[in-house]
Amino acid sequence: MVSGISLAEARGRDQNQIEEMIKESFLIAQENAGTRLDEFLERKYLNISRTRLRRFIEGPCVLVNSAISRPGYKLAVGDVVEVEIAELPVTAMIPEPIELNIIFEDEHLIVIDKPAGMLVHPNVAVKSGTLLNALCYHFSKTTGGTNRIRPGLVHRLDKNTSGIMVIGKTERAVGALSKQFRLQRVSKVYTALVHGCINEDEGVIEAPIGFDLNTWPRWQVMETGRPARTRYSVQDRFDRFTLLALAPETGRTNQIRIHCAHLGHPLFGDAVYGKAENERFFSSPQGQLLKLDRHFLHASQLSFRHPVTREDITFNVPLPAELSRLLESIGSITAKK
Missing domain, CATH: 3.30.2350.10 (Pseudouridine synthase)
Incomplete structure (x- = not known):
C-alpha cells in the first residue's frame, strides 16, 4: 500500500487526476519590467494560487535566467523566465517502484546518483518513470505509508546526464538548499x-x-x-x-x-x-x-x-x-x- 492506495489502484486512476504539466518560457519585455516574479506568474496562471506559485518558485520549477529565484524578485528587461510546473501538486504523482542509487540519506535530505535516460520530473509527454516517481515511492515505503514526504527539487540534471543530485525532504531543507544554489554556494x-x-x-x-x-x-x-x-x-x-x-x-x-x-x-x-x-x-x-x-x-x-x-x-x-x-x-x- 502507498499512503492507503495500492500501486495497482493508483495506476488505474483516471489520467486526468495525474498532474498536467505546464512548460513555457517568457522573455521579459519593457511592459513587465519591475513586476514581482510571483505577480507576473499569477497573471499568467489564474487557476494556481499565489501560495502554490511561491512554492514552485522556491524550487527548480521556475527559473529566472537559468537560476532559482525568489517570489519578490523584480523582473528586468531581457530576463528569461522558464516555467515547468504541475497544475496539481506533486503528491498527485503515482509512486513507482523504481530502483534508486542512494548515496546518502537522513531525515532532512537524500543524495542520489541519477542514471542517464531518467527525467527528473514528469513533463508534457512523460508522466512516469521519472526520479520524482521513484522518490515518492521510496519515501512512502520508508515511512510505512503513514507520512508522505514531498520531494523537494532544488536543481536539475538533463535526462541524458548522469550523476549526483541532492533533494530536500523537509520545507526547511528545501529552503536552505535552494538559497545555496541561488547564491552559487554549491x-x-x-x-x-x-x-x-x-x-x-x-x-x-x-x-x-x-x-x-x-x-x-x-x-x-x-x-x-x-x-x-x-x-x-x-x-x-x-x-x-x-x-x-x-x-x-x-x-x-x-x-x-x-x-x-x-x-x-x-x-x-x-x-x-x-x-x-x-x-x-x-x-x-x-x-x-x-x-x-x-x-x-x-x-x-x-x-x-x-x-x-x-x-x-x-x-x-x-x-x-x-x-x-x-x-x-x-x-x-x-x-x-
Whole structure:
C-alpha cells in the first residue's frame, strides 16, 4: 500500500487526476519590467494560487535566467523566465517502484546518483518513470505509508546526464538548499569527454549565454546573454578526444554543453550542441565501434552545506558502467596523447 492506495489502484486512476504539466518560457519585455516574479506568474496562471506559485518558485520549477529565484524578485528587461510546473501538486504523482542509487540519506535530505535516460520530473509527454516517481515511492515505503514526504527539487540534471543530485525532504531543507544554489554556494564538478585535443592543461571558458525563441537551440552563446563561466582541467588525452573535469561557476541552462561547443570541442554524443561533429565521427570506421545512447556528461562531485547540521559535505560518484566501458574502448582503438 502507498499512503492507503495500492500501486495497482493508483495506476488505474483516471489520467486526468495525474498532474498536467505546464512548460513555457517568457522573455521579459519593457511592459513587465519591475513586476514581482510571483505577480507576473499569477497573471499568467489564474487557476494556481499565489501560495502554490511561491512554492514552485522556491524550487527548480521556475527559473529566472537559468537560476532559482525568489517570489519578490523584480523582473528586468531581457530576463528569461522558464516555467515547468504541475497544475496539481506533486503528491498527485503515482509512486513507482523504481530502483534508486542512494548515496546518502537522513531525515532532512537524500543524495542520489541519477542514471542517464531518467527525467527528473514528469513533463508534457512523460508522466512516469521519472526520479520524482521513484522518490515518492521510496519515501512512502520508508515511512510505512503513514507520512508522505514531498520531494523537494532544488536543481536539475538533463535526462541524458548522469550523476549526483541532492533533494530536500523537509520545507526547511528545501529552503536552505535552494538559497545555496541561488547564491552559487554549491560546488559542482562534472566529467565530460569532448571531441578534439585540448592542449592547455587547464583553463576558463567565459561566454555569455542567452535565450532566443526564434533559433534552435534556443539557449546559446550570444552577446546579449547572461555572464557564464566554466573552469576546466584536462584529466586524460586520446588521439581524437579529451577527458575533462569541469566546474561551472554560474548555473546557466545547458552551460557545460554550450561552453564546450563554443570552445570548439563539443561533448561526445551531444546530438544538439555537437550534432555535426558527432555525425561525422559516428559515420567513420572508428565511430562505428564507439556508439553511445547518451552524451558523455556525468555530475561526479557535489559539495554543499548541510541545511540543518551546517556541516560542509562533499559527495563523489564514479562514472557509470557505460561511460567507463566507452573510455576503455577508446583507449584500445585510439592512441593516447
